Amino acid sequence: xxxxxxxxxxxxxxxxxxxxxxxxxxxxxxxxxxxxxxxxxxxxxxxxxxxxxxxxxxxxxxxxxxxxxxxxxxxxxxxxxxxxxxxxxxxxxxxxxxxxxxxxxxxxxxxxxxxxxxxxxxxxxxxxxxxxxxxxxxxxxxxxxxxxxxxxxxxxxxxxxxxxxxxxxxxxxxxxxxxxxxxxxxxxxxxxxxxxxxxxxxxxxxxxxxxxxxxxxxxxxxxxxxxxxxxxxxxxxxxxxxxxxxxxxxxxxxxxxxxxxxxxxxxxxxxxxxxxxxxxxxx
Numbered sequence: 240x241x242x243x244x245x246x247x248x249x250x251x252x253x254x255x256x257x258x259x260x261x262x263x264x265x266x267x268x269x270x271x272x273x274x275x276x277x278x279x280x281x282x283x284x285x286x287x288x289x290x291x292x293x294x295x296x297x298x299x300x301x302x303x304x305x306x307x308x309x310x311x312x313x314x315x316x317x318x319x320x321x322x323x324x325x326x327x328x329x330x331x332x333x334x335x336x337x338x339x340x341x342x343x344x345x346x347x348x349x350x351x352x353x354x355x356x357x358x359x360x361x362x363x364x365x366x367x368x369x370x371x372x373x374x375x376x377x378x379x380x381x382x383x384x385x386x387x388x389x390x391x392x393x394x395x396x397x398x399x400x401x402x403x404x405x406x407x408x409x410x411x412x413x414x415x416x417x418x419x420x421x422x423x424x425x426x427x428x429x430x431x432x433x434x435x436x437x438x439x440x441x442x443x444x445x446x447x448x449x450x451x452x453x454x455x456x457x458x459x460x461x462x463x464x465x466x467x468x469x470x471x472x473x474x475x476x477x478x479x480x481x482x483x484x485x486x487x488x489x490x491x492x493x494x495x496x497x498x499x500x501x502x503x504x505x506x507x508x509x510x511x512x513x514x515x516x517x518x519x520x521x522x
Contacts, residue, residue, distance in 0.1 A: 250285070250505045250507060253285075253453075253474060254308045254330075254332060254507075268367055268397060268398030268413070269398045269399075269400070270318075270321070270358055270361075270367060271317070271318035273318045274318055275317070275318045276318075276518055276519040277316045277517050278313065278315050278517075279513055279515050280311075280312070281311075281313075282311055282511060282513075283310040283312070283510070283511035284309055284511065285306075285509045286306070286507065287300075287305075287507035287508070288303075288304065289505065290504060291501040291503065291504055291506065292502075293503050295500065300338060301338060302341070303338055305337055305338070306335070307334070308334040309332070309333045310330050310331070310332045311332075312331070313328070314328040315327045315328070321358070322357055322358050323355060323357055324358075325354075325355060325356075326355070326356055326371065327352065327353050328351075328352045329348065329350075329351050329352070331347065331349070332345070332346065332349055333345075333346040345384055347378075347379050348379060349377070349384050350375050350376065351375075352373050352376075352392075353373065353374050354373035355371065365399055366399035367397070367398050367399065368395070368396070368397055369396045369398070370393070370394070370395055372393055372394075373391060373394070374389070374391055375390035375391060375392065375417070375419070377389065386419050386421060386424065388419045388421030389420050389421075390419040390420055390424065391417070391418055392415050392416065392429075393415065393416055394414065394416075395413070395415075396411060396412065396413050396414075397411075398410065398412070403436075406436050407436075408435060408436045408437070409435045410432070410433060410434045410435070411431075412432045412433075413429070413451075415430070416428055417429060423457050423458050423470065424457070424470070425455045425456060425457040426456055427454065427455040427456075428453065429452075429453050430452060430453075431451030433448070433449040434449075435448075435482070443484045444481070444483050445480075445481070445482040446482075447479070447480040447481070447482060447492070448478070449477070449478040449479075449480070450477050450478075451478075452476055453472075453473060453474060455471060455473065456470070471503060472503035472504045473501065474498050474501035475498065475500045475501070476496055476498050476499060477497060477499050478494050478497075479496070480492050480493065480494040480495075481493050481494075487517070488517040488520070489516060491515075492512070494509075494510070494511045496508065497509070
């Protein structure tokens with residue numbers, strides 16, 4: 240039961256990362272016009288009935304255990320100037336775990352993330368480097384929804400676009416280090432790489448492939464029954480998406496994702512749908 244309860248927490252962390260990455264992938268590290276606004280609401284469904292232990296051995300959850308989660312999230316990005324952009328994201332998560340003789344339910348707002356992105360440099364106005372600092376503000380006290388600790392993150396991004404085999408493409412690579420400031424708060428390495436390819440000349444239809452993951456470590460390494468104390472886990476994931484642009488201001492993305500490896504976490508799969516809305520395109 241102890242390991243199962245800890246996996247519930249790790250799965251919830253993974254769900255939040257899935258939801259945030261889904262929205263960030265399509266905005267990426269490419270420059271944002273001053274005065275432009277992008278709003279991306281999304282819904283993500285996550286399921287797991289197996290998990291990896293501390294040695295990365297995978298097995299079914301005990302007593303026919305099943306974990307499901309629905310995450311409603313919103314991601315927004317606003318161009319302040321040619322160099323700076325404001326980034327905000329917030330998920331609302333509903334999670335359930337059931338097994339013979341036990342069930343757990345949690346719901347609520349999780350961590351508000353507010354960041355400033357700075358565009359460092361470019362190569363021929365095609366490839367761009369950016370640096371983003373983010374503050375993490377918990378909007379809850381229930382430890383079933385996260386660490387309930389403030390934190391910060393520093394992320395370096397490399398993004399670009401061009402043509403290959405007669406098709407337009409874009410890519411985005413992120414490397415981020417996150418620190419939570421509670422008692423023995425974990426340090427986390429978050430990484431992702433996204434590649435998108437157009438299916439037509441007008442860039443209305445796209446296919447997108449993403450890989451990413453997280454490595455979390457803390458000076459507290461003992462496996463504990465207290466969910467908030469165990470802060471060591473890792474996972475890698477892969478996601479495939481299809482995007483369609485109805486207009487220059489409205490796009491929809493449908494995605495399917497799965498974990499491909501892990502440690503002290505569940506083996507989860509997901510499905511999601513998100514919108515990209517651009518009510519203001521800037522100057």
